[in-house]
Amino acid sequence: MVKITDVARHAGVSPSTVSYALSGKRPISEETRQRIEDSIRELGYRPHAGARALASSRSNVLALVVPLRAGIHVPVVMQFAVSVVTTARRHDHDVLLLTQEEGEDGLRRVADTALVDALIVMDVQLHDRRLPLLRALDRPSVLIGFPAEPDGLTCIDLDFQAAGEVCVEHLAGLGHRVIALVGSPPEVYVRETGFAQRVVRGFTAAADRHGLSSSVHPCEAEPAAARQVAEQLLRERPALTGVVVHNEPVVEPLIDAFEQLGLRVPGDLSVTAICPDELAARVRVPVTSVAIPSAEVGTGAVELLMKKLGGASAPEATLLPPRLTVRESTGRRP
């Protein structure tokens, strides 16, 4: 193995000079720098990660904790992970993969052994048990999603409230006056991730603002449940012409149900969804939707961490603005 002293000897300088040339932490003359770089290339030198970590107390590795829970859309997680890795590499960092399963012990372990410099935690619950730990840890972290009390933590996510609003505004702009939100399963509103409530809040606020008649309907993640909700809506709100869906597995079944009940989409009924673009695009009737911007969230999370690692402070909350993509499922009020 070729080490820094080999490079130093080959370039006729001291090891510290090589180190400074590499890190740029002290000025090195253009001439020596060049010589050192040549030696490095010629000898094929690669600094030993462990030695570096020991001496500098920086491992240049980030931990990424991915969720395993059922009901999580896997491609979104994957997309997110890839964007984290890519962005981290741009900042000369690597990514260590942890699973939720490891829990708090896992976080503490990688932090305390100095295996990683910082942590990214996905799928944060409203009252996540890891929060106290993350606050106490001496390493910076970024959460994907918002807990009930984000004080002292750094969080990033899609602005779900604004997402709800944007959907309503789109429908209002098309002249719809009576709308409904088909939401997540009831239990999601009780515990869990809190974004569901935020969508409701945005939906309701925007509807009120525009003077629309609105209603909210939790829905199990089952085609049969979708069918039931559709029937219920036709029965109870016959004037309905606009629907917002925030429940991925149900987007397609719901549209199917409406059509089977004799409503054309978008002819009689406009449907918008909050879901991954990928899903929205490959439904039979491509759905106008607000995307879950997993790549941006990943990039954002890493950038925030880098800022914190650099000693700067990062905002507690970063809300990514929703982007609505108009597809074929929405049209003017009939």
Place this chain on the structure above:
Amino acid sequence: MVKITDVARHAGVSPSTVSYALSGKRPISEETRQRIEDSIRELGYRPHAGARALASSRSNVLALVVPLRAGIHVPVVMQFAVSVVTTARRHDHDVLLLTQEEGEDGLRRVADTALVDALIVMDVQLHDRRLPLLRALDRPSVLIGFPAEPDGLTCIDLDFQAAGEVCVEHLAGLGHRVIALVGSPPEVYVRETGFAQRVVRGFTAAADRHGLSSSVHPCEAEPAAARQVAEQLLRERPALTGVVVHNEPVVEPLIDAFEQLGLRVPGDLSVTAICPDELAARVRVPVTSVAIPSAEVGTGAVELLMKKLGGASAPEATLLPPRLTVRESTGRRP
């Protein structure tokens, strides 16, 4: 930060004794071991990963290279990754996530800097450009999938040939005499991962062995293509009663197409697939299938690596036996 000397002092022994107590590389009396463990717990000691790596030249980290290519079934990759992480943890190792994008440089980097002890490479192509590098690297690696020339490498994957055979045998056992394989897009058979050819080989061999009339039909990963293949099959092979599908996105569209053409599944036509269980189970007509055993492959890959890291030798090829799950899409010949 509490370090090994603190523990040593607290327990009244020398640092080396603590180290040996932890690693078990030399005998330590039960009594001192106990005392040391108490001190560790009391002080909350965690060995510094970098220091450990430097001194022992073992980082206890594995690299996992995940593919990004389109046409890869994301949930399978994720499942695989999770099983790798879980298994690695059982062996006291962590997992560093790399993307295909980083390419050969990425592999070289993490290996040469001693960031990782060993590598797992997914989605290996028949003539993968990384093969020479992996052979040359001084660290062990395991490939998921089989290249054209696996000499000197360690590979693991589902036994796709046997998978093809099992499907045919299942159909033959149900009395079917005329069968077809609907395969992957044509280009897959030319370059890429080689498993497609292996399915064909198994399919054909088993069909011949059982005296069945068989044919093979590559198919683009599009619903429209599925429809065309279905029509073509009805036209050219009217006696057809059994189909094997090896093309994930087409499983459902193909069944739909057959039914629209007036064939009942499994009444008139039996269909089996080689695809993730998850997909097979949630199709409208749940499909009898051979699963892609991503979790087993992941576990197996890690176990192989551990064996190699332990100095033992590992078999060049590990072929996981196919498991056929009978669902509702196959029945006796009409």
Place this chain on the structure above:
DNA sequence: TTCCCTCGTCGAAGCGCTTCGACATCACGT
């Protein structure tokens, strides 16, 4: 009894890198 081996422990020497303080040099303002 002597020799040798195993068991249990210690001290010291690194592992390969970063960083701190020191020093020499040079250019500048005064």
Place this chain on the structure above:
DNA sequence: ACGTGATGTCGAAGCGCTTCGACGAGGGAA
């Protein structure tokens, strides 16, 4: 002319851990 502050480099001291050789004590074989 002289102090002053950047600039460029070096040597040495660690970072926290593992590992090697050494050594005393005890037990069996000869």
